[in-house]
Amino acid sequence: MGISFDFEGAPPSRCVVEGEKEFSILISPEHAPPINPSPWYAFRYTASGKENVTVHLRYLGAKHRYSPKWQSSERFGVVDAQVRDDGKTASLTLPPGQAIVSAQELLGVREHEALLTRLDRSAAVRRLTLGRSHDGRPIEALRVGNPNAEKLVILLGRQHPPEVTGAIAMEHFLETLVLLADTKQYDAEDLQILAVPLLNPDGVARGHWRANLGGVDLNRDWGTFSQPETRSIAQWLEKLPDHVRPIAMVDFHSTSRNLFYVQGDEASEGQEQFLARWLVGKEGQIAGYHFAIERRNANPGTGTAKNWFYANYLIPSYTYEVGDETERVAIATAAKELAKSFVEAL
Numbered sequence: 001m002g003i004s005f006d007f008e009g010a011p012p013s014r015c016v017v018e019g020e021k022e023f024s025i026l027i028s029p030e031h032a033p034p035i036n037p038s039p040w041y042a043f044r045y046t047a048s049g050k051e052n053v054t055v056h057l058r059y060l061g062a063k064h065r066y067s068p069k070w071q072s073s074e075r076f077g078v079v080d081a082q083v084r085d086d087g088k089t090a091s092l093t094l095p096p097g098q099a100i101v102s103a104q105e106l107l108g109v110r111e112h113e114a115l116l117t118r119l120d121r122s123a124a125v126r127r128l129t130l131g132r133s134h135d136g137r138p139i140e141a142l143r144v145g146n147p148n149a150e151k152l153v154i155l156l157g158r159q160h161p162p163e164v165t166g167a168i169a170m171e172h173f174l175e176t177l178v179l180l181a182d183t184k185q186y187d188a189e190d191l192q193i194l195a196v197p198l199l200n201p202d203g204v205a206r207g208h209w210r211a212n213l214g215g216v217d218l219n220r221d222w223g224t225f226s227q228p229e230t231r232s233i234a235q236w237l238e239k240l241p242d243h244v245r246p247i248a249m250v251d252f253h254s255t256s257r258n259l260f261y262v263q264g265d266e267a268s269e270g271q272e273q274f275l276a277r278w279l280v281g282k283e284g285q286i287a288g289y290h291f292a293i294e295r296r297n298a299n300p301g302t303g304t305a306k307n308w309f310y311a312n313y314l315i316p317s318y319t320y321e322v323g324d325e326t327e328r329v330a331i332a333t334a335a336k337e338l339a340k341s342f343v344e345a346l
Contacts, residue, residue: 003045003055007100008108010042011207021053028060030208031215037062038209040162042102045094053094055101062209063087066103066162067325070094076105104164104324109137109205112158112198115171116140124181124188130196131232134213137201139232142174144181145192152240153346154249155195156233156305159218160210161203163254165322169335170197170252173320176339186343192244194236199229219251220299222308248274248346249309249317254324258291258334261319263310266297274316278338278345286337288330 003015003023014026025043029035039062047053057064064087068079079101081090092101100106119142120127126143133139157170174195181188198204202213210217216227225231237246260279263271275293284290297307309317322331 001047001053003043005043005207007042007044008110008205009102009106009207010044011040013041013043015043018054018056021047021051022056023054024056024058026060027057027062029062030203030206030211033061035061036160036210036217037065038160038162039063039065040103040207040209041066042100042106042207044098044100046098047094047096049096051096053096055092055094057081057090057092059088059090064090065324068092068101068103069105070099070101071106072097072099103162107164107167109198109201112140112167112201112204115174115197116142119175119178122178122182125178128236130236131228133200133202133229134227135202135205137205139196139199139201139229141194141196141236142178143192143194144174144178145188146190147192148241148244149188149190149192150243150245151191151346152244152246153191153193154233154246154309155193155197156199156249156251157195157197158204159199159251159305160253161200161208162210163252163322165324165326165328165331166252166254166320167197168328168331169320169322170195172332172335173250173252173339173342176336177343180340180343186346191346196233199233219253219305220303222303222305223311224303246309246313246315248315249305249313250320250342251305251318252320253322255321257321257323258289258326259321260291260293261306261321262293262295263316264295264297266310267295268314271316274345278342282338282341286330286334288327289334291334 016024070079083090128141129138131139221230306317
């Protein structure tokens with residue numbers, strides 16, 4: 001009988017034994033609040049006998065947000081949580097045996113590595129290492145298309161570790177773009193794409209809520225570039241030939257619902273035309289995936305990727321937000337369709 005945190009993605013949480021088959025786990029952030037309330041948790045439990053186990057998730061500096069995902073060697077499912085009125089405690093009843101419980105699916109460094117390896121088999125793809133994290137993990141990217149093409153699209157993912165649904169969307173979006181390049185459904189000689197699916201590998205591996213190992217929210221570090229992860233992309237951009245210029249940036253995230261943050265009143269006529277070609281009118285057209293378009297400068301002056309790319313290149317710079325509990329098949333379907341229409345809009 002026991003609780004452990006001995007695997008990638010599990011933060012070293014404090015666990016208290018409340019009874020023979022009852023435990024409390026303190027869910028706390030990687031650094032002192034204030035911090036965005038993305039209360040990630042992951043633990044393995046082992047329970048002998050035939051009786052259920054009770055685990056209480058007790059939150060520090062946040063409330064219960066993510067529906068617990070239960071995974072054993074045989075199956076995967078969602079656990080019902082009894083959440084108290086203040087949201088500070090969620091109680092789980094778990095069956096005997098051994099399984100991992102986590103806030104979202106465990107989509108970790110190894111899974112991202114598998115994605116890069118799979119897509120790197122394409123003749124249209126080149127795999128790059130842009131830099132290293134604090135822990136020495138590689139910041140890896142895929143360069144799709146002609147590296148001498150004048151037009152460059154930037155795709156970013158997993159700045160915030162718990163935002164797994166955004167990572168799922170980016171995986172299918174990127175796979176579709178590579179497939180379209182392979183089948184010559186757009187001119188890969190005229191367009192190149194730099195995709196970084198895992199910008200915060202240390203935070204993902206260590207089970208952080210928000211920050212990298214330097215204790216910094218990477219999506220507040222654009223322009224400052226105090227951290228090796230964001231700095232690696234800035235330095236890569238600085239080395240581009242003069243004739244290569246970014247024309248669009250999409251940053252994949254997760255939140256409570258499906259939406260796109262796009263430019264507001266500052267958008268030019270050309271940017272409005274791109275938005276109209278890509279997203280406007282499609283909000284309710286994808287089965288199971290309704291999304292909103294929010295035209296505003298979210299988090300002004302805070303160093304987000306969206307704001308930095310817009311300010312420096314005056315290009316469409318969007319945040320692709322996916323709902324925490326959006327049905328996973330719908331996420332994949334939408335990402336594939338939106339990738340195709342993205343290319344058409346470009």
